Amino acid sequence: MSNAAHRVLWTVVALALVAAGGVGLALSLGGFPGVEPDGPLAGAGLRRAWRLAAPWGALAAVVAGLLAALGGLWLIGRELRGGGALRGVLTHRDGRRGRTRLPAAVLARALERDLTGDPRVRRARVVLTGEPPGPDLWIRMDIAAGARTAGLRDHVATAIRRYVDTTGCRPAHLDVTARIDSGRA
Template sequence: MTNAAHRLLWTIIALLLVAVGGAALAAGHGALPGADARAVVLSAGLLERWRMAAPWSTLAAAVGGVLLALAGQRLLAREVRRPAGTLRGTLSHPGRRPGRTRLATDVLTDALVRDLTGNPGVRRARVVLTGEPPRPDVWIRVDLTADAATAGVREHVRAAVRRFAATTDCQPAHLDVTAHIEPVRP
């Protein structure tokens, strides 16, 4: 599912929930035509029909609840996964001779993180690769110490990315580096 489709789905779900809540609120205050604010939520006729359909009505409600729970779990699982388009599994390059070179993307990102944290001014680093293997997008976040020399860290990051590109034979199509400087502690 694309990001746009995912946003559209969550927007539709949100609008439906707001509409149902607004209708229930309006009915509770008697603002809807034909709705009495003092009326019970479930009429006697509806309760009688529910009891007449037992045990099938209870089974239908249970099955509906399970299906809604599974749909919600699936939506939440998609929401918390890695960013869309993140390289997973292996990075594969055709060789000059018959065969392919395969590298696990987690190994590549971990190696770049270790390279980035080799500078004393970099406290932590996080790397995400997205896009296609020959020209992936590289997203880097570095947390710097308060006394880090930004010019030195900038050159260190450039050198690490150059080493990454030379090692993997992947020139980044897009490089996004975010630096967060930790505040000075008294």
């Protein structure tokens, strides 16, 4: 999801919460005709239906509340998990010839596949952060235990060079971390 989509999503959530709070305040102050500030919020028909649905009505309310809470936790977790990673689409303008749009996640996965093309590299994780003209590139690789590391630096440099040629963006900051994979989970 792009940054603009995230802003729209959180704006809609904030407006919905403010509207619910405003309606609750107006109800408690008697702002709606026919609603007494000290009277019950639900009408007689709704209260009667609630009593008839006992205990299933309360159970349904609890389940709905838990689902809403889990949905909120998932949404906040997605936001926090991003860690500033470049999301959405990397756009490269090329003068009057037009522009190229590449999803940032696809670029990261492509670089991961390129890095793991060498049998010595068991896993690779790539994160793009910063602005598209010169994003920061964070790479973490797990190297097979006992593998010879001679030439591995050249393999990584070649993969990064292919990334730069593909995207047209030179990383402003490059951080490569290589760890020896012990083979344990």
